Amino acid sequence: MSDPIVYGFPRSTFVNIVRLILTHKDVTYEFHDLEPVMGKPDHLALHPFNRVPILRDGDLTVYETSAIATYVDEAFGGASLTPKDAKARARMNQWISAVNSYYYPYMIYHVTHERLVFPELGIASDEKVVAHALPKVETALAVAERQLAHGKEFLLGDELSIADFYLLPSTFAFSLTAEGQSIYPKFPAFCRWRERMDNLPATQRFVPPCSACR
Numbered sequence: 582m583s584d585p586i587v588y589g590f591p592r593s594t595f596v597n598i599v600r601l602i603l604t605h606k607d608v609t610y611e612f613h614d615l616e617p618v619m620g621k622p623d624h625l626a627l628h629p630f631n632r633v634p635i636l637r638d639g640d641l642t643v644y645e646t647s648a649i650a651t652y653v654d655e656a657f658g659g660a661s662l663t664p665k666d667a668k669a670r671a672r673m674n675q676w677i678s679a680v681n682s683y684y685y686p687y688m689i690y691h692v693t694h695e696r697l698v699f700p701e702l703g704i705a706s707d708e709k710v711v712a713h714a715l716p717k718v719e720t721a722l723a724v725a726e727r728q729l730a731h732g733k734e735f736l737l738g739d740e741l742s743i744a745d746f747y748l749l750p751s752t753f754a755f756s757l758t759a760e761g762q763s764i765y766p767k768f769p770a771f772c773r774w775r776e777r778m779d780n781l782p783a784t785q786r787f788v789p790p791c792s793a794c795r
């Protein structure tokens with residue numbers, strides 16, 4: 582069977598969750614850049630909600646990062662990123678949902694886009710959007726800090742899971758903002774987790790197509 586295909590654009594946080602998990606699982610995949618056709622019929626045929634990523638594997642075409650991540654973990658060999666224990670799985674899914682609902686929206690959609698993406702396009706940052714998001718980011722980081730305190734290596738404790746790869750790309754993109762650089766040192770256990778994640782073989786092997794991609 583041919584290699585799976587990830588459709589997306591290189592700087593996408595959600596796309597990079599999928600690419601990190603595929604790399605961790607040692608799955609060879611093709612990457613198709615949709616940037617030139619975003620919102621056009623070719624893209625909408627793959628993702629009717631006009632987003633990325635999309636995964637194609639044989640006769641399966643699937644969108645929504647959590648669906649792709651859990652499919653990849655189940656369908657391909659290699660070290661599992663899903664705990665066998667139902668309670669630990671509930672925690673993992675709680676993290677996935679928290680990234681979708683709180684970490685990504687406030688860190689990326691409200692701050693990184695305003696500070697880095699819009700200025701690149703000649704659009705001024707909306708200070709009100711940033712000011713509204715920053716306390717929410719601090720709350721989110723305090724939650725991660727509490728979870729990772731007391732020497733816990735990963736979000737679920739000792740076990741690396743989809744939750745860790747789900748959170749990592751948002752924290753990388755936010756680290757590129759001045760706000761990220763000033764807020765992160767307040768959360769030392771979280772910073773140690775980022776360092777640990779950055780040193781994993783999968784993260785080291787994952788070569789983003791540009792420096793701002795994960």
Ligand SMILES: N[C@@H](CCC(=O)N[C@@H](CS)C(=O)NCC(=O)O)C(=O)O
Pocket residue numbers: 592593594595596631632633634644645646647681
């Ligand atoms: N619920 C979607 C969200 C995906 C998403 O928001 N992707 C962003 C890139 S990181 C996107 O497609 N943005 C394009 C846009 O908003 O026009 C998922 O989990 O995959």
